[in-house]
Amino acid sequence: MGSSQSSVSAMPPKGKRVLIIGAGPSGLVALKELREKGFDATVLEKASGVGGAFRVAYDHMFLTISTKLMGYSDFAWAGRPRYAPRAEYVEYLERYVSFFQLEDGLSFNTDVTGAVLKGSGKWEVEAEKDGKKMVMTADRLIICTGSNHNPKYAPVPGFTGETMHSSDWRSNKQVAGKRVMIIGNGESSADIAADSAEIAKSVVLWARRPAPMGPRFLNQKSGDELSSMEAMQLKGSRTELWELLETVTTSPVSQLVSPKAYSNMRLEWFEGTLKQANYDTAHLAAVLFKNACSSVEDGFKRTDQIFAVTKSLRMLTATSQGKMDLVIAKKAKYEGKKVTFSEYSQKNFEWPVEASRVETYDVDVVIMCTGFKNDFAWLKGVTIDWNCRNWFKNCIPPGYEDKLAFLGWTRPHQGGIPACSEMLSRYLGQIWSGEKSLPSNWKEQGQVDKKVAESYYKEAADYLTVVDYPSFMESMAKLVGCEVRRPSIFNLKRFVQYYTFPTYPAWYRTQGPGARPELIERDLQNHTMFEAIGPGGLTFSWAWKKAIVQVWLVNPLFYAFSFFGIMGKGMGNGWYWAKSKKYSGLHGLNMRAKDVVAP
Numbered sequence: 001m002g003s004s005q006s007s008v009s010a011m012p013p014k015g016k017r018v019l020i021i022g023a024g025p026s027g028l029v030a031l032k033e034l035r036e037k038g039f040d041a042t043v044l045e046k047a048s049g050v051g052g053a054f055r056v057a058y059d060h061m062f063l064t065i066s067t068k069l070m071g072y073s074d075f076a077w078a079g080r081p082r083y084a085p086r087a088e089y090v091e092y093l094e095r096y097v098s099f100f101q102l103e104d105g106l107s108f109n110t111d112v113t114g115a116v117l118k119g120s121g122k123w124e125v126e127a128e129k130d131g132k133k134m135v136m137t138a139d140r141l142i143i144c145t146g147s148n149h150n151p152k153y154a155p156v157p158g159f160t161g162e163t164m165h166s167s168d169w170r171s172n173k174q175v176a177g178k179r180v181m182i183i184g185n186g187e188s189s190a191d192i193a194a195d196s197a198e199i200a201k202s203v204v205l206w207a208r209r210p211a212p213m214g215p216r217f218l219n220q221k222s223g224d225e226l227s228s229m230e231a232m233q234l235k236g237s238r239t240e241l242w243e244l245l246e247t248v249t250t251s252p253v254s255q256l257v258s259p260k261a262y263s264n265m266r267l268e269w270f271e272g273t274l275k276q277a278n279y280d281t282a283h284l285a286a287v288l289f290k291n292a293c294s295s296v297e298d299g300f301k302r303t304d305q306i307f308a309v310t311k312s313l314r315m316l317t318a319t320s321q322g323k324m325d326l327v328i329a330k331k332a333k334y335e336g337k338k339v340t341f342s343e344y345s346q347k348n349f350e351w352p353v354e355a356s357r358v359e360t361y362d363v364d365v366v367i368m369c370t371g372f373k374n375d376f377a378w379l380k381g382v383t384i385d386w387n388c389r390n391w392f393k394n395c396i397p398p399g400y401e402d403k404l405a406f407l408g409w410t411r412p413h414q415g416g417i418p419a420c421s422e423m424l425s426r427y428l429g430q431i432w433s434g435e436k437s438l439p440s441n442w443k444e445q446g447q448v449d450k451k452v453a454e455s456y457y458k459e460a461a462d463y464l465t466v467v468d469y470p471s472f473m474e475s476m477a478k479l480v481g482c483e484v485r486r487p488s489i490f491n492l493k494r495f496v497q498y499y500t501f502p503t504y505p506a507w508y509r510t511q512g513p514g515a516r517p518e519l520i521e522r523d524l525q526n527h528t529m530f531e532a533i534g535p536g537g538l539t540f541s542w543a544w545k546k547a548i549v550q551v552w553l554v555n556p557l558f559y560a561f562s563f564f565g566i567m568g569k570g571m572g573n574g575w576y577w578a579k580s581k582k583y584s585g586l587h588g589l590n591m592r593a594k595d596v597v598a599p
């Protein structure tokens with residue numbers, strides 16, 4: 001951790017009062033970055049402290065990405081990478097506040113009830129603080145209220161039992177002895193299902209469509225992910241980077257793997273590497289993955305790039321231990337406390353299942369892990385399209401670029417929201433202070449980015465906030481002017497680390513505005529050269545059969561196509577170089593092979 005603050009710009013922009021709503025990871029970094037640019041910024045937060053969703057979430061919530069990728073660029077999380085429990089992340093945020101002396105910019109217990117953009121161009125913001133109404137004015141508003149805030153409920157017509165949303169979940173004591181049905185197969189449903197299975201009378205998890213689930217660990221050490229995460233917290237435990245899923249999905253070198261080979265390796269690896277620790281879970285993951293891939297066009301070719309993979313195997317472990325049922329079926333019919341599923345495609349390990357199968361479960365409580373929706377009825381005087389993909393970089397709504405921004409609507413499927421919000425905050429600071437302008441074609445570019453994102457994540461059509469970490473960060477770095485300074489090949493250790501480690505936020509401080517190259521340097525010193533590709537890593541532990549395919553067949557093809565990339569042909573999103581021109585430039589980043597191979 002650094003010992004001094006980043007530099008504060010010399011001339012404060014006059015009359016630029018900014019109100020930031022929400023003190024989660026996005027609001028805090030906005031406060032810090034805008035203050036550094038001289039803005040008079042304040043955060044209004046309805047809770048009594050920082051942390052946002054992490055402050056109120058359930059007992060067994062662990063980060064789905066490691067502490068290394070969840071840290072901010074100039075406040076790296078010290079120590080080895082871990083999947084930390086949520087409470088520890090809140091502590092990290094508290095340390096961030098105190099280190100950058102942000103306390104006086106935070107107004108807790110302040111519930112914003114309305115915001116109106118007046119004809120004068122100023123915002124009038126109404127809030128309730130400790131039971132008292134207050135009105136504030138601001139030149140600009142940043143909404144950091146979280147995309148995980150307003151529950152979206154699933155219809156359960158005819159069901160007479162209890163219903164709850166994942167946001168109401170605190171611990172499995174809530175379902176002790178009950179017959180539970182969980183709807184959805186994302187990260188919170190994976191945790192809730194696994195925890196319920198410990199204590200409930202019965203658990204069935206229902207999803208209409210199969211979603212691929214991936215492990216957080218590449219070398220699951222024990223039978224279950226939760227105990228592996230708990231073991232990670234113990235003093236003296238050491239996790240190597242190659243053990244973490246994010247290493248093979250967010251490092252620059254991972255951008256070079258062809259999608260087909262990656263997909264093959266992934267399927268084999270489920271049944272290969274994880275087999276030693278927990279064969280049944282791995283096998284079930286593979287069955288689910290295959291079901292998901294086969295259910296959509298191009299599924300086997302594009303895997304991660306078409307779905308949003310759930311980074312948890314916990315509920316699959318519970319299923320394979322016979323503690324719960326996994327039902328993938330198109331229809332559910334409710335009658336009193338009975339739920340009948342039909343049009344199955346998978347039941348536990350069985351896939352495909354006879355489509356004519358019909359099964360009925362007794363259910364006391366339905367837990368809806370069906371996500372969240374935007375609710376901005378309190379925002380007045382603006383006409384905005386609420387599909388965040390219409391906002392430049394999922395942040396700046398056209399027509400209000402000097403008035404309003406949203407942070408937190410960028411959820412990388414590998415990588416963290418905080419790093420994306422930080423990059424966007426740095427950019428907002430620059431454009432709102434007049435230091436930089438938006439690109440002349442930003443509105444058109446925003447529409448192109450939207451179309452590409454829609455085709456890319458086409459099987460996660462409702463998941464509008466999802467972004468691809470490497471390309472999003474790189475595209476923002478180009479705007480901010482802080483592209484990573486790649487180490488020289490003569491500094492071999494750093495060079496290898498650059499290509500094989502995930503691109504941690506601190507890399508975006510190696511040059512440009514707010515540069516503090518010593519931060520990543522300090523961090524890398526604690527790691528060995530080959531830690532991300534070490535023994536048992538990518539090359540060896542990913543099933544040997546497909547590794548041969550990758551090495552002997554696919555890589556030469558890849559390099560041949562890369563050659564054309566180097567010659568100037570667009571490389572698409574970094575992986576989609578050969579498929580079709582339509583996959584060009586995720587997040588406006590028309591990456592070329594030379595950007596990765598020879599930057």
Ligand SMILES: Cc1cc2nc3c(=O)[nH]c(=O)nc-3n(C[C@H](O)[C@H](O)[C@H](O)COP(=O)(O)OP(=O)(O)OC[C@H]3O[C@@H](n4cnc5c(N)ncnc54)[C@H](O)[C@@H]3O)c2cc1C
Nearest residue numbers: 022024025026046052053063064065112145146408416417
């Ligand atoms: C199981 C699970 C694991 C996850 N793991 C990760 C992970 O590893 N990495 C990751 O990046 N994300 C993870 N997430 C998602 C995580 O919730 C978000 O990354 C994070 O909370 C986003 O931060 P934010 O600041 O944008 O919003 P939030 O954390 O939701 O904060 C919004 C804040 O706004 C406040 N607020 C809302 N409305 C008002 C109002 N009207 N007035 C005043 N204050 C208001 C809220 O009280 C809250 O404090 C996970 C989520 C789950 C469920």
